[in-house]
Amino acid sequence: MNDAMFQYLLRLGDTTLVLSQRLSEWTGHGPVLEEEMAVANTALDLLGQARMWLTLAGEVEGKGRDEDALAYLRDAPEYRNYLLVERVNGHYGDTVARQFVFDIWHYLLLKRLQSSSDERVAAIAAKAIKEVAYHARRSSDVLVRLGDGTDFSQRRMQESLDDVWRHVGELFHDDEVTQTLAASGVVPLHQSLKGAWYEHVAAVIDEATLVMPPAEEAEHPAHRGGIQGRHTEALGYLLAEMQHLQRAYPGATW
Amino acid sequence: MSRSTWPLWEVFVRSQHGLAHKHVGSLHAPDAEMAINNARDVYTRRNEGVSIWVVKAADIVASSPSDKEPLFDPASSKVYRHPTFFPMPDEIKHM
Numbered sequence: 001m002n003d004a005m006f007q008y009l010l011r012l013g014d015t016t017l018v019l020s021q022r023l024s025e026w027t028g029h030g031p032v033l034e035e036e037m038a039v040a041n042t043a044l045d046l047l048g049q050a051r052m053w054l055t056l057a058g059e060v061e062g063k064g065r066d067e068d069a070l071a072y073l074r075d076a077p078e079y080r081n082y083l084l085v086e087r088v089n090g091h092y093g094d095t096v097a098r099q100f101v102f103d104i105w106h107y108l109l110l111k112r113l114q115s116s117s118d119e120r121v122a123a124i125a126a127k128a129i130k131e132v133a134y135h136a137r138r139s140s141d142v143l144v145r146l147g148d149g150t151d152f153s154q155r156r157m158q159e160s161l162d163d164v165w166r167h168v169g170e171l172f173h174d175d176e177v178t179q180t181l182a183a184s185g186v187v188p189l190h191q192s193l194k195g196a197w198y199e200h201v202a203a204v205i206d207e208a209t210l211v212m213p214p215a216e217e218a219e220h221p222a223h224r225g226g227i228q229g230r231h232t233e234a235l236g237y238l239l240a241e242m243q244h245l246q247r248a249y250p251g252a253t254w
Numbered sequence: 255m256s257r258s259t260w261p262l263w264e265v266f267v268r269s270q271h272g273l274a275h276k277h278v279g280s281l282h283a284p285d286a287e288m289a290i291n292n293a294r295d296v297y298t299r300r301n302e303g304v305s306i307w308v309v310k311a312a313d314i315v316a317s318s319p320s321d322k323e324p325l326f327d328p329a330s331s332k333v334y335r336h337p338t339f340f341p342m343p344d345e346i347k348h349m
Contacts, residue, residue: 032260034281034292041295138291145284 004180005118006061007080008187010070011177011227013053014081017071018235019102020046021242022089031092038138042099045131052124072246076235083226084167086235090160093146093153097160098167100143103136104200105171108193117185140204147208158210168218170226172197177227263289264314265297266307275307283308 023043030036054067084102089095110132113125146157172194174182181187198215205212225231245252260282266275278297283289289308298306317325329335 032282034283034296037299038292038295041299134294138295141288141291145288 002060004177005186006057007177008181009053009057009060010080011082013050013057013067013070014079015085016046016053017050018079018081018238019085020044020050021238022085022087023095023099025089026095035092035142039095042135042138045128045135049124049128049131052127056120056124068246072243076231076239077229079231079235079239080227080229081231081235082167082170083223083232084164084171086226086232086238087164087167088234090163091156093156093160094163096139096142096146097157097164099135100139100204101164101168101171101201103132103139104204105193105197107132107136108196108200109188109190112188112193116187121186143204143210144208147205147210154209157208161205161210162213162217165213165217166220166223169220170224173224173227175227260284262311263293263308264311265289265293266309267293267297267303268305268307269302271304275305278302280311 020043023039023046026036026039027043028036030039050071051067054070058065058067058070084098087094087098107129110125110129114122114129116122116125143157146153148154149157172190174189174191178187178190182189202212261284262280263283263286264280265278267278268275281289281292281296283292286308290306293306293308297303
């Protein structure tokens with residue numbers, strides 16, 4: 001139970017941390033000032049959430065590791081983030097597609113975690129969901145603008161959506177960790193989020209005049225494993241950059 | 255959607271209930287809804303606001319700098335329009 005809890009908290013912490021790091025790569029490179037600010041705000045929100053999840057993970061583990069030790073001193077195979085969030089940013093449409101499918105899932109998950117039987121989890125979820133409600137609104141709005149924009153933007157947005165779809169399935173995958181915790185009401189079974197997710201996402205995709213990728217595209221088992229520590233090479237490069245300072249100068253502070 | 259096709263919007267933020275909306279700056283956005291989103295992200299990051307207005311910059315009608323004399327100069331010689339000629343009782347403070 002305790003180990004399942006630790007693993008699940010790492011999933012939440014690592015997923016928000018890795019996505020935050022990815023989004024922060026847009027700083028100085030955004031397509032327009034307003035979008036760049038928005039992406040940076042989202043990255044900061046997610047970083048704040050990652051800190052809370054990882055701090056709690058360290059406490060649950062009980063081996064004296066704090067948020068920094070968990071963030072900076074673990075290698076890729078010890079990371080438990082979903083494969084979706086380690087994907088490279090691509091062009092802005094790719095980033096929007098990734099953010100959109102993530103935000104809706106994140107919102108629905110936090111909504112359920114608010115009523116977790118674990119008070120600490122419920123408290124973090126209640127704090128985070130206010131931020132994530134805005135993330136979901138914004139990424140939906142941008143998806144609609146790019147989808148229902150010009151012929152060119154519509155075609156590119158559709159390609160981005162089709163491309164990201166293979167990573168959707170993992171978000172709803174249950175294993176021993178979620179099953180153990182769901183049995184005591186700490187987390188919902190992720191499978192139970194799927195109906196609401198598809199319903200919401202389908203409505204936005206429709207408004208964006210885009211076509212929903214086939215559901216089976218999301219279900220290929222090859223695109224799973226992040227939450228068990230089997231990652232793509234993309235995560236290694238991301239961590240190399242993120243952890244460089246602590247690895248080169250252990251304990252450095254400013 | 256090239257940048258050049260996004261209209262300019264003027265942003266007004268109300269910092270507290272009871273105060274008026276105040277002009278804080280401008281931004282680009284494809285439409286009104288995104289202008290509100292962008293205003294939130296660009297101008298209310300540090301807890302500045304409780305309400306946002308956005309107005310298309312093109313919809314604002316402004317006085318012309320060349321009209322400065324007829325519009326504003328006549329008021330400068332009419333000091334009696336200021337309420338400074340009323341004796342104020344001592345008991346009333348902070349006026």
